[in-house]
Amino acid sequence: MAEQREMKAKTPWHSGKVICVAVFFIAALITLVAIAFVQNKPIPQKYKYGIVLDAGSSHTAVYIYEWPAEKENNTGMVRQRHTCAVKGKGISSYAQKSSGAGQSLMECIEDAKGNIPADKHEETPVYLGATAGMRLLRMQDSESAEEVMTSVKATLMSSPFDYQGARIISGQEEGAFGWITVNYLGKNFRKAAGTMGALDLGGASTQITFVSGQSVESPDNSMDFRLYGNDYQLYTHSFLCYGKDQVLKLALEKRLMPVETSLEDPCFHPGYSEKKSVKNVFDTPCVHTINKEDMDKSFTHNGTGNFTECQSSIMKVFNFSQCTNSRCSFNGVYQPPIEGTFGAFSAFYFVMNFLNLTGHSLADSKRGLEVYCNTPWDAIKERHPTVKHKYLAEYCFSGTYILTLLENGYNFTFENWKHISFIDKIEDSNAGWTLGYMLNLTNMIPAEAPDTPLMPHGGFVTLVLFLTIFLLILLLLWYKFLGLPSCSSPKEVV
Ligand SMILES: Nc1ncnc2c1ncn2[C@@H]1O[C@H](COP(=O)(O)OP(=O)(O)O)[C@@H](O)[C@H]1O
Ligand SMILES: [Ca+2]
Numbered sequence: 001m002a003e004q005r006e007m008k009a010k011t012p013w014h015s016g017k018v019i020c021v022a023v024f025f026i027a028a029l030i031t032l033v034a035i036a037f038v039q040n041k042p043i044p045q046k047y048k049y050g051i052v053l054d055a056g057s058s059h060t061a062v063y064i065y066e067w068p069a070e071k072e073n074n075t076g077m078v079r080q081r082h083t084c085a086v087k088g089k090g091i092s093s094y095a096q097k098s099s100g101a102g103q104s105l106m107e108c109i110e111d112a113k114g115n116i117p118a119d120k121h122e123e124t125p126v127y128l129g130a131t132a133g134m135r136l137l138r139m140q141d142s143e144s145a146e147e148v149m150t151s152v153k154a155t156l157m158s159s160p161f162d163y164q165g166a167r168i169i170s171g172q173e174e175g176a177f178g179w180i181t182v183n184y185l186g187k188n189f190r191k192a193a194g195t196m197g198a199l200d201l202g203g204a205s206t207q208i209t210f211v212s213g214q215s216v217e218s219p220d221n222s223m224d225f226r227l228y229g230n231d232y233q234l235y236t237h238s239f240l241c242y243g244k245d246q247v248l249k250l251a252l253e254k255r256l257m258p259v260e261t262s263l264e265d266p267c268f269h270p271g272y273s274e275k276k277s278v279k280n281v282f283d284t285p286c287v288h289t290i291n292k293e294d295m296d297k298s299f300t301h302n303g304t305g306n307f308t309e310c311q312s313s314i315m316k317v318f319n320f321s322q323c324t325n326s327r328c329s330f331n332g333v334y335q336p337p338i339e340g341t342f343g344a345f346s347a348f349y350f351v352m353n354f355l356n357l358t359g360h361s362l363a364d365s366k367r368g369l370e371v372y373c374n375t376p377w378d379a380i381k382e383r384h385p386t387v388k389h390k391y392l393a394e395y396c397f398s399g400t401y402i403l404t405l406l407e408n409g410y411n412f413t414f415e416n417w418k419h420i421s422f423i424d425k426i427e428d429s430n431a432g433w434t435l436g437y438m439l440n441l442t443n444m445i446p447a448e449a450p451d452t453p454l455m456p457h458g459g460f461v462t463l464v465l466f467l468t469i470f471l472l473i474l475l476l477l478w479y480k481f482l483g484l485p486s487c488s489s490p491k492e493v494v
Contacts, residue, residue, distance in 0.1 A: 053127070057243060061434075062086065101152050102152050172238065179234060189227050217325050222235065244397075314397075369403065372395070
C-alpha cells in the first residue's frame with residue numbers, strides 16, 4: 001500500500017490537482033487569445049463628412065472630405081474622398097444672370113448626395129468660399145456680387161446638407177488656409193522639422209505664405225496660429241490681379257495702349273494669330289479704363305515666340321520702385337526674406353507640370369521655356385491635340401510669368417529654387433485652401449497637442465497577452481521544480 005501511494009505521488013498527471021491547474025491554464029489561455037484577437041480586429045469605423053465648394057475665378061470645384069469620427073483631432077486624419085468639377089465658368093461670370101450661379105452647382109450637389117451615405121447628409125456641413133473672381137466683381141459691381149452670393153446660398157440651403165455659410169473669403173484667409181492644408185497633409189505640425197511655405201497661383205490672384213523667423217513688419221501680412229501646442233507667426237500676402245489670367249490682361253494692356261488693330265506678342269508662339277476684342281482685355285478693375293469707342297474695337301493677337309522679350313514685357317506689370325518697409329516683394333508690399341521649403345500648387349503646378357519643368361533648376365527652366373516659346377504654334381497644336389485651346393495658347397506666357405513672379409517678384413534665387421516643390425496632391429488630397437478652411441471652421445485642429453497613449457491599443461493588448469503567457473510558463477516551471485500549490489479544500493490538505 002505504502003508503495004502504491006508513493007507511485008501515485010510520483011505520477012502527478014493522474015492527480016486531480018494537475019487536471020485542475022491544466023483546465024484553468026487552458027481556459028485562461030483560450031480567453032486571452034480570444035480577447036487579443038477580438039480587441040485587435042479593426043472595429044468598423046464611423047466616418048464623418050464635410051463639403052467645401054471652391055468658387056474660384058475660372059471655375060468651381062466641390063471637395064468632399066471624410067475622417068474617422070473618433071480621430072478627428074489627430075493630424076492628417078481628414079482625407080479627400082471625392083471631387084466634382086462644376087461645368088462652365090466661375091460664379092463671378094454669372095454677374096448678369098445671377099440665378100445661373102446657384103443653378104450651375106446643382107449637378108455637383110446631386111453628385112455629392114450619391115457620394116455621402118444618405119443617413120449622414122443631414123449632419124454633413126457644407127461651406128462655399130469664393131475667391132478673387134468674386135473680390136473683383138464686388139469691386140466692380142457690388143450689387144451683382146451680392147446677387148450671385150444670394151443665388152449660391154439658396155442652392156446650398158435647399159440641399160439636404162447642413163448649410164454652414166457661403167462667403168467671399170479674404171486674400172489672407174486664402175493664403176493661410178492653403179498653408180494649413182499643405183502642412184496638415186504633410187503632418188508637419190507635430191514634427192520638429194518645421195513647416196512648408198505655400199504658393200498658390202489662381203486665375204485672378206496669387207498667394208505667398210510662410211513662417212518667417214523675422215517679425216512681420218506690416219500687420220496686414222501677419223497671421224498668428226497656435227496649432228497642436230506650437231505657435232506660428234505667418235507672413236502671408238495675396239496679390240489681387242496677379243493670378244495668371246488677370247496678369248495676361250495687365251500685360252496686354254501695356255502693349256495695347258494706344259489701341260491698335262494688331263499686337264505683336266513675344267509670349268505667344270510664332271504663327272499664333274487670333275482676333276480678339278479689346279473689351280476682353282479691359283473688362284476688369286485690374287486694368288485702366290478706356291473710352292467706350294476703343295472698348296468696341298478688336299485687334300489681331302500675333303505671337304512672335306521670344307522668352308527673353310516675353311520676360312521683359314512681364315517685368316513691366318510689377319512695380320519695384322517704391323517700398324516704405326525694410327524690404328518688399330513688389331508693388332510696395334512688405335516681404336521678409338524667403339525661408340525654408342515651399343509647396344507651389346494650383347496653376348503653379350498645372351503650368352510647370354505641362355511644361356515638364358517641375359524637377360528642374362531655374363536655369364534649366366529658363367532654357368526649356370526659351371525653346372518652348374519659340375516653337376511654332378502649328379507644331380504645338382499637333383503635339384497636344386487634346387489640350388484645351390486656351391491653356392495651350394497660354395502656357396508660354398504662364399510659364400514665363402511663373403518664373404518671373406518667383407524670381408523677380410518673390411526673390412527666389414538660383415540657389416533656393418530647389419526648395420520649391422510643384423505639387424498637385426499630398427496623399428490623394430489636393431493642395432489648396434479648402435481643406436484648411438474646413439479644418440478651421442470645424443475646430444478640427446486643436447491649439448494644444450492631444451495626449452497620446454504610450455502605445456497603440458493593439459500593441460497594448462498583445463503585450464498583455466505575452467506577459468500573461470510568460471507568467472503562466474513561470475508558474476508551470478515553478479510547479480515542475482517546487483511542487484504544486486494545492487487545488488483541493490483546506491480540510492483535505494490537513
Ligand atoms: N490644366 C490646366 N492648365 C493650365 N491652367 C489651368 C489648368 N487648370 C486650371 N488652370 C488655371 O488655373 C487657374 C485657377 O484659378 P482659380 O482657382 O479659378 O482662380 P482664383 O484662385 O484666382 O480665384 C485658372 O487660371 C485656370 O485657368
Ligand atoms: Ca484658386
